[in-house]
Amino acid sequence: MDSYDVVVVGGGHNALVAAAYLARAGRSVLVLEKLDHVGGAAVSERAFPGVDARLSRYSYLVSLLPDRVVADLGLRLELRSRSASSYTPAGDLLVERRPGEATAASFRALTGSDAEFERWRRWYDDLEVLARALAPTMLEPLLSREHARLRVDSVARARLWDQVVERPLGETLEELFTHDLVRGVVATDGLIGTHASLRDPAANRCFLYHVVGNGSGEWRVPVGGMGAVTAELERVAREAGAQVVTGVEVSRVDADGRTAEVEFDGRVVGARFVLSGAAPATLDRLRGREPRTVAEGCQVKVNMLLERLPRFRSGVDPGVAFAGTLHLDESYAQLETAYRESAAGAVPSVLPAEMYCHTLTDPSILAPDLVERGFHTLTLFGLHTPAALFEADNAGLRERLVGRYLAGLDAVLEEPIADCLATDAEGRPCLEARTPLDLEAEVGLPRGNIFHDGLAWPFAEDDDEVGRWGVETDVANLFVCGAGARRGGGVSGIGGHNAAMAVLEAG
Numbered sequence: 001m002d003s004y005d006v007v008v009v010g011g012g013h014n015a016l017v018a019a020a021y022l023a024r025a026g027r028s029v030l031v032l033e034k035l036d037h038v039g040g041a042a043v044s045e046r047a048f049p050g051v052d053a054r055l056s057r058y059s060y061l062v063s064l065l066p067d068r069v070v071a072d073l074g075l076r077l078e079l080r081s082r083s084a085s086s087y088t089p090a091g092d093l094l095v096e097r098r099p100g101e102a103t104a105a106s107f108r109a110l111t112g113s114d115a116e117f118e119r120w121r122r123w124y125d126d127l128e129v130l131a132r133a134l135a136p137t138m139l140e141p142l143l144s145r146e147h148a149r150l151r152v153d154s155v156a157r158a159r160l161w162d163q164v165v166e167r168p169l170g171e172t173l174e175e176l177f178t179h180d181l182v183r184g185v186v187a188t189d190g191l192i193g194t195h196a197s198l199r200d201p202a203a204n205r206c207f208l209y210h211v212v213g214n215g216s217g218e219w220r221v222p223v224g225g226m227g228a229v230t231a232e233l234e235r236v237a238r239e240a241g242a243q244v245v246t247g248v249e250v251s252r253v254d255a256d257g258r259t260a261e262v263e264f265d266g267r268v269v270g271a272r273f274v275l276s277g278a279a280p281a282t283l284d285r286l287r288g289r290e291p292r293t294v295a296e297g298c299q300v301k302v303n304m305l306l307e308r309l310p311r312f313r314s315g316v317d318p319g320v321a322f323a324g325t326l327h328l329d330e331s332y333a334q335l336e337t338a339y340r341e342s343a344a345g346a347v348p349s350v351l352p353a354e355m356y357c358h359t360l361t362d363p364s365i366l367a368p369d370l371v372e373r374g375f376h377t378l379t380l381f382g383l384h385t386p387a388a389l390f391e392a393d394n395a396g397l398r399e400r401l402v403g404r405y406l407a408g409l410d411a412v413l414e415e416p417i418a419d420c421l422a423t424d425a426e427g428r429p430c431l432e433a434r435t436p437l438d439l440e441a442e443v444g445l446p447r448g449n450i451f452h453d454g455l456a457w458p459f460a461e462d463d464d465e466v467g468r469w470g471v472e473t474d475v476a477n478l479f480v481c482g483a484g485a486r487r488g489g490g491v492s493g494i495g496g497h498n499a500a501m502a503v504l505e506a507g
Contacts, residue, residue: 003270010277012040016233017496023240044227050425052367056226063213064492079220084324089412148459170198183332195298279452297436297448300382305430322357387436452484
């Protein structure tokens with residue numbers, strides 16, 4: 001029986017980070033991936049037949065990937081800033097990447113004074129301070145809640161910790177901002193991939209992850225698409241000596257604290273350590289245990305290729321409106337209503353969603369002739385559509401929701417978005433959609449949850465049993481290295497880094 005120092009189950013981006021760190025440290029590493037390619041949800045694909053466009057099919061932006069991981073592994077990546085932060089057509093609210101006079105004027109036109117913009121500016125200045133305090137801890141042994149609070153309190157304005165961590169996010173936003181639309185634009189960072197009321201601590205946890213990334217919280221565009229991130233991670237892992245095998249399905253994981261066995265496609269290999277990049281519920285199944293209950297995935301993703309960007313009724317430049325995050329039906333009241341309705345088992349009467357155009361920042365994912373002809377990609381991410389809604393008729397509801405999302409966009413456009421869609425080699429519109437059940441079927445995310453389960457605080461509670469690095473299990477030589485690790489989630493590599501550090505500390 002072949003044996004390795006480390007066998008990594010799954011070949012997602014976190015698994016590749018772990019493999020690269022461990023192989024560079026001299027460990028023998030085997031990575032086993034079920035699909036015919038690595039990357040999990042962090043991949044680029046030619047989604048439309050006969051069209052040379054490499055879309056980031058599932059995940060699409062990078063915030064949490066620390067510069068330290070990039071430097072440690074020698075990743076040749078370019079992450080570009082978007083030229084705008086957001087645009088909300090319902091109130092003609094434009095937020096620049098670095099809010100200045102144009103943003104102030106936009107707030108003034110919406111609210112009638114400068115007060116709301118000043119509150120906005122102070123809030124995000126505070127969040128940058130918090131991000132700089134907490135981001136470095138993501139690659140260190142877990143802090144306790146109290147130590148995390150002391151770290152923030154030592155540099156931040158009084159009450160900031162309470163506003164972000166202790167009090168419901170919705171309560172904080174209601175206190176800080178007076179305009180419903182402004183509250184909603186801020187609130188969306190607490191709801192990406194998270195099915196929760198803004199009064200639920202789950203929204204606070206999601207919000208914290210979305211604003212703490214790399215010390216700034218900025219969500220950047222990976223040049224070449226998300227597949228470029230995965231390709232670099234695969235390159236450095238292989239060059240360091242890791243063996244990466246695709247197209248093999250792991251069926252069993254046994255670990256007793258000292259040795260381990262992993263079975264796949266009728267073969268068995270031994271290992272000193274096993275790392276699981278698969279979701280914790282999947283690891284339960286591989287260990288012969290009853291899989292834990294997983295928080296529902298709750299998003300619809302729609303990818304489009306356009307022959308041109310559509311014009312807006314407001315007259316805003318489409319190149320500005322789509323460059324950052326475009327908010328559709330995401331006022332505070334609309335978000336809460338959509339949550340209540342979907343939690344009750346109904347499709348929301350209004351569908352909150354956000355959109356952005358990758359190619360305004362990075363046209364390299366399109367063939368040069370498409371760029372010359374003015375083609376662009378467009379990505380829509382819908383909120384509060386939990387997996388349970390799709391169980392009766394996944395395909396039918398998917399189709400109906402796409403129609404409703406496009407109608408919602410059409411309501412703010414001068415021309416129907418359907419008139420702007422490119423067509424593939426067979427004459428079909430270049431549009432595809434994915435529901436939580438599609439994500440479960442295609443990339444193995446239980447219940448379509450993009451975080452593998454609900455996000456946990458990036459620090460340890462007094463009653464937690466999460467171990468030193470937040471990657472430990474009940475067995476000393478079995479670790480979680482994927483999004484389901486403490487401080488996992490998002491395209492970050494943090495779970496992979498921390499699992500590798502746990503292995504190296506264990507010997």
